[in-house]
Amino acid sequence: MSSTAAHPLSTPMHNTMASPIVQAAAWLRSATFPSERPLINLSQAAPTAAPTEQLRREMARIAIEDDTAHQYGPVLGLPDLRNEIASQWNAHYHGDITSNDVAISSGCNQAFTSVMSTLCAAGDEIILPSPWYFNHKMWAEMNNVTVAALETGPDLLPDLQRAAKLITPRTRAIVLVSPNNPGGAEYPAELVTQFYALAKAHRIALVIDETYRDFDSRTGVPHYLFQQSDWRETVVQLYSFSKAYRMMGHRIGSIVASPARLQQVEKYLDTVTICPNQLAQKSALWAMQNLSDWVAEERLEILARREAVAKGFEGLKDKGWVLRGCGAYFAYVEHPFDMPSTELVPWLLENASLLVLPGTAFMPQGHKDAEKQLRIAFANADLAQISQLFDRLHQIEL
CATH class of the missing domain: 3.40.640.10 (Type I PLP-dependent aspartate aminotransferase-like (Major domain))
Incomplete structure (x- = not known):
């Protein structure tokens, strides 16, 4: 006879936070996007393209x-x-x-x-x-x-x-x-x-x-x-x-x-x-x-995307956005909205077709600033998508 009782789970594993990447993937499985506003996935810090x-x-x-x-x-x-x-x-x-x-x-x-x-x-x-x-x-x-x-x-x-x-x-x-x-x-x-x-x-x-x-x-x-x-x-x-x-x-x-x-x-x-x-x-x-030459070209492409992201957030200053850091694959920002990041992230996915991660994934639990922060992984977004990113951010009214 099989038992329906759950097997015991170690306390440390039970207390370990869930991966935000896994959560983001779960959101995508149930999401749909209008043809005029396709998804821009800015959640994961890994290349999506195959090797050369x-x-x-x-x-x-x-x-x-x-x-x-x-x-x-x-x-x-x-x-x-x-x-x-x-x-x-x-x-x-x-x-x-x-x-x-x-x-x-x-x-x-x-x-x-x-x-x-x-x-x-x-x-x-x-x-x-x-x-x-x-x-x-x-x-x-x-x-x-x-x-x-x-x-x-x-x-x-x-x-x-x-x-x-x-x-x-x-x-x-x-x-x-x-x-x-x-x-x-x-x-x-x-x-x-x-x-x-x-x-x-x-x-x-x-x-x-x-x-x-x-x-x-x-x-x-x-x-x-x-x-x-x-x-x-x-x-x-x-x-x-x-x-x-x-x-x-x-x-x-x-x-x-x-x-x-x-x-x-x-x-x-x-x-x-x-x-x-x-x-x-x-x-x-x-x-x-x-x-080595190919990697050097890849580096220049990422640096060009970094420059475009930094310039884009410069244009969002008057809307209250703050660019805290920008380099490698990432922009780390403070958003201007009253909505906490944990609610803003799914809202952006549904209403702007943008997938980013909340600051709560990277900060101590209950930290006062975490709900004002977002991580944007831009390395997989080309310059056209980065331009679309800022067009959509400019249009947000909350």
Whole structure:
């Protein structure tokens, strides 16, 4: 006889917030849009286009000709890919990284969860600048790790003095994302160095997620972390191949950390996925070696969209809109309406065919500003759609 009683659910998992991306997808399933006002989806920070044709042809070739692409591989990733990352990162950061400092993961989210699992146990604490990337917060909740919210200023940059006051004996890491998700802010190199010094002084980790590194508007070295002689004692860097090479569904990311840290990461990865996807790794290696010019063109296109978004919000100032941050894939804004963001987002979907995310997805529960904020992920909108976005925002009267 089958039982109708529900299976027990762990309290941390029950208390973990739901993904706003999942909620947004649910809204779309029941939504319809008039032909004269098609949907502009500004909710998800991942490319919707397929990889370039050259890369797809190489993927097909590997799948057909390379039998090892279908077998288990090293838990920490293919040696050739780890070598290539170390080499290119050293050129980019003027750093001191070896292949033994590099591991490959099944996407950047897994890079984060694997590293944090080596740093934290239930009851420990991490510091996240707010607004934060919601999956970072979700991992902490489902593992009973306390998040100390580091409130950012009007420019969305984290404050060093505020961070220092949040450190307790249970603090295990400070997590930075630059260019930032959701805010778009690019953290100045000097500020990142100051956070490195703070983390080092307190013997905690500085975890820097650079998923959107390839779309930084700045030229030159974005930070000096890998130029520090003892960076391995403090620094962990995370990266994603999803954005630069449009390899979202292939789930491939990387970790740069000390070999001692990666030995512990290896236990996690061996338990969760055994090894990263072999086809994805071989494809990523080819992409790194052959698509630098293409990535540079993609960067310029994203920067052009960023400029158009910034200009568009300049024209909305008189209506009360405030652009808090704009960079990488994101604009983070304050809206002028009395309606809270959690109600405004479905209203915009129904009445303006615009899908964005509310600030409540990125802020502590009950934060006074969350209901005035929206995240707009513009990377998948071309310049014509960005123009339509602002035409529709101009027309809103609430």
